[in-house]
């Protein structure tokens with residue numbers, strides 16, 4: 731492993747086949763300036779993986795690459811054996827919608843939509859009827875303590891509420907991989923607990939959960955650790 735140090739804590743996925751495998755992954759935003767250099771990662775079902783490293787080191791970038799939101803300069807990412815970068819745009823977008831949930835660091839909700847419609851949006855990307863998923867969306871919003879905001883417009887929700895709405899959106903379709911970029915950054919202790927419990931629940935259901943974080947309390951709750959040195 732050239733650029734990342736993987737540490738197994740009490741990983742329940744150890745011994746299973748990895749679901750997300752990245753090999754010799756390199757990427758930069760500007761020609762000649764590498765952010766990630768030949769990173770290898772293997773992530774197992776049922777694991778909650780902490781992704782840590784100094785600010786600006788490339789944690790968000792690695793999450794984007796693993797989720798197929800960025801195309802690597804070189805190297806591969808496979809999720810359940812499928813290399814997203816090799817699919818055409820339509821299939822990549824469909825596969826990502828059905829497989830991956832992503833919680834962005836700064837959740838920006840579409841100002842034209844009510845909160846509930848933002849949560850339901852992944853169903854559209856996955857080619858499914860949003861109406862079918864409405865009960866689950868409402869259940870998630872309630873579990874995350876933001877049920878009252880379901881009919882609100884984004885301008886009417888706080889940063890911490892938006893972060894929890896973003897998590898509901900990411901978990902809507904029961905993804906097999908959840909990428910969460912500092913999902914507790916704007917949250918108080920109780921809301922952090924709610925978010926971590928939801929992510930742990932997804933892992934107990936068999937998902938791989940990857941959390942980019944600077945928070946040692948979050949790292950302690952994770953079952954394994956990838957550190958960008």
Ligand SMILES: Nc1ncnc2c1ncn2[C@@H]1O[C@H](COP(=O)(O)OP(=O)(O)OP(=O)(O)O)[C@@H](O)[C@H]1O
Pocket residue numbers: 759760765783784785786787788789790791792
């Ligand atoms: N869109 C972009 N265009 C150009 N450079 C970028 C872009 N996004 C990130 N970078 C640069 O890539 C590097 C890695 O950024 P990244 O956001 O992945 O780091 P990070 O580890 O997630 O940081 P933090 O902990 O502060 O969120 C940084 O040097 C950053 O300035």
